[in-house]
Amino acid sequence: MQKQLMAVFIALTVSQSVQAAELVTEKATLTIDTVASGLKHPWGMTFLPDGSMLVTERNGGLLRVDTNGNKSAPLSGLPEIDARGQGGLLDVTLAPDFATSNKLYFSFSEPGSDGNSTAVASAILGTDKLSDVTVIFSQQPKYDSRHHFGSRLVFDNSGKLFITTGDRGSQRHQAQKPDNHIGKVIRINTDGTAAQDNPYVNDAAAKAEVWSYGHRNIQGAALHPQTGMLWTHEHGPQGGDEINIAEAGKNYGWPVITYGEEYGGGVIGQTKQDGLEQPLHYWVPSIAPSGMAFYNAELFSGWNNNLLVGSLKFGQLVRLELSGNKVSHEERIMIGQRIRDVRQGPDGAVYLLTDSSDGEILRLTPAK
Template identity: 80%
Template sequence: MQKHLMAVLIALAIVPAAQAADLTTEKTPVTVNSVTSGLKHPWGMAFLPDGKVLVTERNGGMLIVDAEGNKSAPLAGLPDIDARGQGGLLDVVLSPDFATDNTVYFSFSEPGADGSSTAVARAKLGTDKLTDVKVIFSQQPKYKSNHHFGSRLVFDKNGELFITTGDRGSQRDQAQKLDNHIGKVIRINTDGTPAKDNPYIKDSKAKPEVWSYGHRNIQGAALHPQTGALWTHEHGPQGGDEINIAQPTKNYGWPLITYGEEYGGGVIGKTEQDGLEQPLHYWVPSIAPSGLIFYTADMFGEWKNNMLVGSLKFGQLVRLELDGDKVSHEERIMIGHRIRDVEQGPDGAVYLLTDSSDGQLLRLTPAK
């Protein structure tokens, strides 16, 4: 497991003054080990009960990595995947009843006659293949775009599945309309039907799967360990990455409000507007966040209940201390690779996936 070993310290956090985060120079040294390498743009991971890790690759591969870093051959049985641009095989989670049903859920860019869209399938996990594969959600409508698929998957405490989607890059205005799945948080049952207490379940002018809307591209989502609420982060355009608590019927503003700007410069809407939710925290300049957990183990005692966010742009792990719903302190831990996903292992260590054609699974532990 210990193929590469290095100690890393924090980099100075850059946070807009309006966020009022504590920017002390506290340092948290960590040790980073590479569990395995040679992954092709890995995107999501899930720990199996035996400690092995199920990993997705954006090019359409799903494989299993053991504690020694040995990789299985790609599992057979995946559906057709449109692996282009930001699309491909994306997140993966275990069923809440995995011990008895051996079922996994995964998101991917699904091809179709009109383009592609974010889709979610469930399947039985075998030793070398997936069986009983069934698509349970397909974002509507499809577009000819290779951007902004969202795709994080989170089960809530009642066993319903949250799915994050994006605005597909070219369809930002659709994020404000309820008759589609573009730029939304989706909530469904495990058979794909809308959760019965969804806010628009009886609204004939809205998609019944919609939970919240006005999102740009959510690539981080996790349940708060105490409240059970769904916390998310999403990519801003040029600046304006956001952290939000995704609540039913709430409109998070994209593209009417944002703290970012057009690529290359140019105003997008305003920074605030009545009836639209302000982010709990935002980044200018953008960190390009991907992956999100609340850390709950004891290995990093000072990190208990902190948020950990991966940064694609700066190659960092971002640690956020919370005071209720406010971010009180931000720390940047320099990893040196684009971080696509963050997970807490059963051993209490923090695991990261690095986004490259020679991607790695990294293991973080406290420096000794």
């Protein structure tokens, strides 16, 4: 199925929220193809070397989708998953040496006696099953919660694995404490041990796996193609979604500073405070961001090194043009479905996952 899409863009000046932006109609159109449908709340996807995809479903399914859109049966071998609320089988990524090891990594909500938490496991990919499944990270402490699992997975250029976590919804105060994994960016070796150049490896009062802290719920993360820095976005409460560059040992403020407010209204904190990092971009009202990718192909002329972000709330793909570490222009592309993940395909097209009980993989290309 194919349709033409008219884009709308929003011109922004740096540090302004979307509320203050000017709406302008874009002249160009895009083409959307439905690659596959019938997915059950798909959450994460990654491309295999042959161009096919692995796609996670939040209810616990891991599927192969070939280049013609044919879906496999769910692969067997997954561990027990607490698939409730926002929890379930979440992100998936390939090991840097996948071509020789066939190893992948996936995040999921792990049940336990004290509740549940974000966990990450490694496994060997077979034709129809996973083997050698090993949990390498388990967020501590666990809480009985259906919310804010974070869960994006990104390898840095040295082969260390970044894991994003959330504040579990009810544990926002823990995000300010580096002695736990709540509301953090985690950085580990592939065997689960803390990377030795992490900021807290020699601090007995902190978790050695912690890279940065003061985060609410990070559902988008990507490595900048030139600088190698980790860019993230996180959900604000009612407004105040943020884009940050996650740097070692830095405090990104939640819940002490935020541009959002309590659901239904009410002040949470200040917008600025000395010693706490300001977002490089934020949205008021909230767009509910999920999924993030830097575009670095030639298929979309003029999109090179742009940042692409999915919007759950407005059903949009948000394209951000950058000037160094600043957003210089924002474009909203109306998709009309909740966008959960965003990836650049090996063909240079942009692939989107839509979050619904009949979720789809969409392929965006320039209109011919």
